Amino acid sequence: MGCGLLVACVLAACAGPKPVPLNPMVLRFLPERGELANSNGDRLALEDVAPLLEEADFVLVGEGHTSVCDHAFQRRILALMLKGGQRPAVGLEMVGADLQPVLDRFAAGELDLETLPTALDWKTIWGYPFSLFAPQLGLAQAYGLPVAGINAPRRLVKAVGRQGLEGLSPEDREQLPREIIPPPNGQREFLQRLFGEHATRGLGSGELERFLTVQALWDTAMAQNALGLHRSTGRPVLVFAGSGHVERGWGIASRLRILAPKAKVVALVPLRDATEFHPEDGDVLFYCPPAFESRMGMTIEAREGRIVVVAVRPESRAERVGIRPGDRLVEAQGRPMHGFMDLHRAGKQAHEQGQSLTLVVERQGVHYVVDVGRLGKHPEKKKGKE
Incomplete structure (x- = not known):
């Protein structure tokens, strides 16, 4: 094992879990949508x-x-x-x-x-x-x-x-x-x-x-x-x-x-x-957490820092590639998902580069890779221009 990697491992082990912050409890329950x-x-x-x-x-x-x-x-x-x-x-x-x-x-x-x-x-x-x-x-x-x-x-x-x-x-x-x-x-x-x-x-x-x-x-x-x-x-x-x-x-x-x-x-x-x-x-x-319905047919909500799939339209692309209600979106195109714009940026990047959109979802504690496929038509370069 290299010296740098060994030092990193030792530091990670020594760090351990952080003490829980004793913030005042202002909300006494975790609400569901509409509560x-x-x-x-x-x-x-x-x-x-x-x-x-x-x-x-x-x-x-x-x-x-x-x-x-x-x-x-x-x-x-x-x-x-x-x-x-x-x-x-x-x-x-x-x-x-x-x-x-x-x-x-x-x-x-x-x-x-x-x-x-x-x-x-x-x-x-x-x-x-x-x-x-x-x-x-x-x-x-x-x-x-x-x-x-x-x-x-x-x-x-x-x-x-x-x-x-x-x-x-x-x-x-x-x-x-x-x-x-x-x-x-x-x-x-x-x-x-x-x-x-x-x-x-x-x-x-x-x-x-x-x-x-x-x-x-x-x-x-x-x-x-x-x-x-x-x-x-x-x-x-x-x-x-x-x-x-x-x-x-x-x-x-x-x-x-x-x-x-x-x-x-x-x-x-x-x-x-x-x-x-x-x-x-x-x-x-x-x-009423923020919600967004994507063109691929899934509705997602931002819940306490997590992006959660709350609905999937039947026979949509989202259903066909295996996305299901309750899935948490963890990554999009290799980058962490923190908000709706992360999904938008990942889709835009995949489209411009002619690549498939790849998501990582968490379901019951297990991470799964979802290949959504290409989004729309890849923009072709105009002839005669670099």
Whole structure:
């Protein structure tokens, strides 16, 4: 045995297992998809949430805009409120207040779920699949619930992002909240970091301030319009909005506390990773790990640092090559799998090099090699070019 290898073996043997870190236990169970926890980290049944909802003036449900799990939870919450005898008004981040006449026609039964997307020009104003929202909206219509667009008009938000509030005409400015409530300190710091991570070089403080103004405009408009909906209908308001507008008591909730200090606000927020449970995120957290359906026919989820196959479409390539639900993806093209992008990069590499995509999966503690085969057609080099 070579000296270097011997030293490496000795060091590895001496290292041994590390002492377990004695971190505080904030989440007291390992959740399954769709399960709920309160801010103390205890498991909740859906029915346990009902008393919170019955006391609330505003129920804010956060979402990832492409998450099937999040949108299914929205429907569960609406159904729970209806079962308990509540008849909430429904407020949508996705639709600007300027499109309220369209939603009024829908609530009155003059438009159905098939014609509503066209009437709203859904692909332009939102863009995410309408099918994710259709069950919630269909349930609202079936019970005759008021449905409202609570966001600022999309056209004006874009204008503010380009030129600030000062660039608006007096007529356009009147369509926005008179006072745009700035973000609380914690949210402002978070947004500044977010801007710094995504901004290109050379942007000045003016761009940052416009970015912060747009975020504050969204949250203020949604809070103000939700409050107006509550006052005009006398009903609790169930708000569907991106989780960034709901979590940590920032966003909509912080503006509601200013506009209506006595209002009872309940926040329900998605939990993506059980190891990253933060009690301050919401009153109730629902576990919806990130999921992705690949073109080869398998659905994978990111669960506590592991990529797990949760479904395989019958007669798909994934089924034919031997991938099964419960498999953990360990490697792709010889590299460790930590996230969905690792699979994307491995597939792209295999395609560009004209190779088969090779995966390593773990099943019941045993590692297996899976030859997926070539993906698509190998890009040929153009003749006459090196």
